[in-house]
Amino acid sequence: MLDRAAPHVRAAVALIMNTGLDPSDALKLTRNQIEGDTIWGVRGKTAHEVAIPIGPTLKAALEAAPAHDAVTILATSTGTPWTYNGFSTVWHRFKKKLEAEGVVQPGLTLxxxxxxxxxxxxxxxxxxxxxxxxxxxxxxxxxxxxxxxANLADRNRITMETLEQENERRSKAIKPFTKNVKP
Known part of the structure; x- marks a missing residue:
């Protein structure tokens, strides 16, 4: 999907899918919210602060984004900050095209x-x-x-292996038997 997106759209989608940011929060991030390799932000809905390290995949996507002078990290093809409605429209058109081509399943949302x-x-x-x-x-x-x-089957297999090993270990432990002897 990312390979098929226009560079300015790719940067936005990569930011959301590599940080877990709410789309509206991602589109509002300003350049001064990046310090070194960390995004410092505030979740709009909860006002809870977030500190998100920028990994190699996200770093590459942001570096590949078209240069612009907008105060925001993300910008439109004309270099202006995205509005939520503007990006939603572009995303919807892009997603519908990919759905028609069978690249993504219907129902994918930001x-x-x-x-x-x-x-x-x-x-x-x-x-x-x-x-x-x-x-x-x-x-x-x-x-x-x-x-x-989340599919926890693999994690639960590990948990069950641990349980089986522990049950095995405990079944081999011999506890001394003491009779109740009256003095």
Missing amino acids: KGLRHTVATTLREAGLEERQIADLLGQKTPSMARHYSRS
Whole structure:
């Protein structure tokens, strides 16, 4: 999908899918919110602060974005800051084209990319608090909500292996038997 996107759209989608930021928050990020290799922001909906390290994939996508003079990190093809409605329109047209070509499944949303980040992190074994911190959620319950479709079968296999090993170990432990002897 990213390979097919116009460079200014690619940068925006890459930012959302590599940070878990809400699309409206991602589009509002300003250049001065990047310090070194970290994005410092505030989740618009919760006013919760986030500190998001910029990994190699995101760094490459941002560096490949067309140069512009907008105060925001992301900009349109004309170099002006995106509005949410403007980006949503461009995204919708791009997504519909990819759906028609069978590249993406119907129903893909920008907000869904946020859910994908949470799900990926949950499947990788991160705790709900860690996911909530990245997403800018005050409580882990929203991280649980965002990652509710995570496939935990592989992680649960590891848990079951641990349980089986522990049961085996415990079944071999011999505890001394003491009779109740009256003095």
